[in-house]
Amino acid sequence: MNPLDATRHTHTARADEVCATCGSRVAGLCKAMDAAALDDISGESDRLTMPARSLVFREGDTANRVFSIMSGIAKLTRLLPDGKQQVVGFRFPGDIIGYTNRQEYPFDAELLTNAQLCRLDRPKLDKLLTRYPSMEHRLLDLCMQELTTTQEQLVTVGRRPAEARVAAFLVSLLDARRLRGDAPRVLEMPMTRADIADFLGLTLETVSRSFTAFRKRGWLQEPEHMKVELLDLEALSGLADGTSDVD
Amino acid sequence: MNPLDATRHTHTARADEVCATCGSRVAGLCKAMDAAALDDISGESDRLTMPARSLVFREGDTANRVFSIMSGIAKLTRLLPDGKQQVVGFRFPGDIIGYTNRQEYPFDAELLTNAQLCRLDRPKLDKLLTRYPSMEHRLLDLCMQELTTTQEQLVTVGRRPAEARVAAFLVSLLDARRLRGDAPRVLEMPMTRADIADFLGLTLETVSRSFTAFRKRGWLQEPEHMKVELLDLEALSGLADGTSDVD
DNA sequence: CGGCGTTTTGAGTGCTTTCAAGACCGGTGG
DNA sequence: CCACCGGTCTTGAAAGCACTCAAAACGCCG
CATH class of the missing domain: 1.10.10.10 (Winged helix-like DNA-binding domain superfamily/Winged helix DNA-binding domain)
Structure with a gap:
């Protein structure tokens, strides 16, 4: 983890327009959230800037944070016992990375470009999820989409x-x-x-x-x-x- | 689709013990649901028996139903333009198949053995999901798990x-x-x-x-x-x- | 200009595929 | 009862595609 800066959000932005932290209500987790929820999320999340080549998290780290990509591109990789690596996927602005039901992250996340991320502590996210069912619904949507593209990738690689x-x-x-x-x-x-x-x-x-x-x-x-x-x-x-x- | 029989559930089973339709509260969607919810689900779902080799649904069909496997094994396949097929995965008792955020199923689901399935109409499921947030949470869990195993598979096939x-x-x-x-x-x-x-x-x-x-x-x-x-x-x-x- | 990492290009090897034929197994009908 | 049949599985030999090893070209940065 190598943030250039990490600033706690101040509640000055107009929460009824966009998510003050992630800067959007049409992408990422904030899609289709109402004003109160957006304000709530802003209060719980940090915004950070990280340089190209830095690791957002490593395979095996405790999965206690979730990130939303505001700008930049990330690479998700798994290291195999024989030293080779498999790139599980690339992630783009609007994507969520680091959300898992495991104790630890199942892969590395490395930035390929300079990037701006929105960071949420996992406990805080879980609280938000129970408070706003529509947010959980959105997360399910994103997960399904990821699953579909991964299956697509399986076909490409396999055949x-x-x-x-x-x-x-x-x-x-x-x-x-x-x-x-x-x-x-x-x-x-x-x-x-x-x-x-x-x-x-x-x-x-x-x-x-x-x-x-x-x-x-x-x-x-x-x-x-x-x-x-x-x-x-x-x-x-x-x-x-x-x-x-x-x- | 080729059901041997499809019987609407009668509310005779003790809903506070297991899901009367799917017969379990420790697997599938019904895991960790409370008595009222289980009773509710039972009322909305059908139970059916299908023979080996039958198709539960086909790639391209309108995705208006979701199935939970009670017994048996299913194969999920995508057909490629050149005639080859890629098996996306196998599914076992307790797994959900057919849940997608797309309009149409993205693959065929074919039974490899005789099987018992629990069938839910998609609109009914969506109603249940908004009524019971814990159910949506469970679904997210299952989706995450599926995503992880698919990524695992990607590594196996790729490297x-x-x-x-x-x-x-x-x-x-x-x-x-x-x-x-x-x-x-x-x-x-x-x-x-x-x-x-x-x-x-x-x-x-x-x-x-x-x-x-x-x-x-x-x-x-x-x-x-x-x-x-x-x-x-x-x-x-x-x-x-x-x-x-x-x- | 020199150094380092990435990319390109070449030649030879090897693993998997392709093509082909035979074995095995369960079901069916004579 | 047994021969036949279709489907699946096994085994062999040859061909092909991607890999490995190697070296040179390129581009970027100090």
Whole structure:
């Protein structure tokens, strides 16, 4: 844990408009909460800024805090006994990380970019959850969504050839942005080839080869480091779900 | 959908002991519910018996019902555009299937054995959930648990060699039983090699070869069709997480 | 300019898949 | 009773895709 600053919220913001801490009532836990609840949440939560590469929490740490991502991108990883790592998923603004029914966090959470987080102590969150059933309902919704995307990922990793996995990853990056409102032509992609490989169950070399193949076919370009522009979404998503070129 | 019979519950059972429909208050949704709630649930739910190989619901069907497995084992599968299928998971007594925040079920649910299910219409369930916050809490718990096991599965499929995946599958079969109280020496295993292969992202031949290898090493035996006895759990779980023989 | 981490590219190996054939098992009908 | 049949499982041999090992290119930062 390496916060640059952590300031307790002061009750000055207009709670009937947005959550004063997380800055939103259309994303994260605060979605669809009423004014009183938002005010309540603000009072219980802290806002913090953390730099890229810092760990929000580690696998095995006591799971006594929950975080909502306000800005930035995080990577969730599990370390295997043989030293390899599996990236369980990436998390974007609006996502909640660290909520689990286990005693300890089941994975590391590492920031890929500078980020602003909203932090809630677990006991306080539990109190809020019993006080506002709609909040628990919202959490259930988020959990279901996470479950669905993880199952999707299972299909990708389990049954698709290398290039199809990389294509599926790129399309899902775009989808993640669309789900949050905007679909910029050039996407942020702060993860390294190794990160992507560990997410897709491949080696970094194979991921690299897929990217060069896509580039040569004119399907994408990388205008600068850590950014991609998808030029032929049709082709990519076709490859991703096996609709194209095979059979 | 192919129910052998579907009988509306009659309020004769003692609701303060177990859920009259699902027959339990220590598993499924009914865990930790009070007497009034259990009685209420019983009144809203149906109990049905379905034969092996029948579909509880199909991917794409309107998700207007939720099922709790009282007895039997179910297989959840997604069909890929290229004809292959991915088994998303297996579900056991006490598990809930069909609860989703999507309009349609995201996968097929097929029974591998004869089964008894508890059926709830989605609108009725939603009413119950708002009436009994503890029930929603329980559902969140189940969802979290499912998420954790799916992530576990992701690691298995993504980063482990064939035999390790099969070993992990066998160990998880045992764990599933342990979680539900008993750990019999001989496990029911109603799934075919093809089912297991589609679950693990392998081919049925590779799964078959792994089983023969384990048998030759004396790690397991199959006393009869669709049953396994794990003779060397140590070796199997060692292989499963790469602790053994490698490095 | 030098150093370090990331990415790219190449060549060879190996594990899993693919293709194919035979064995096994339970159910059915002659 | 037994031969036949479909489905499942096993086993073998060959091919392919991704991995491993290795080295060079690139980009960033001090």
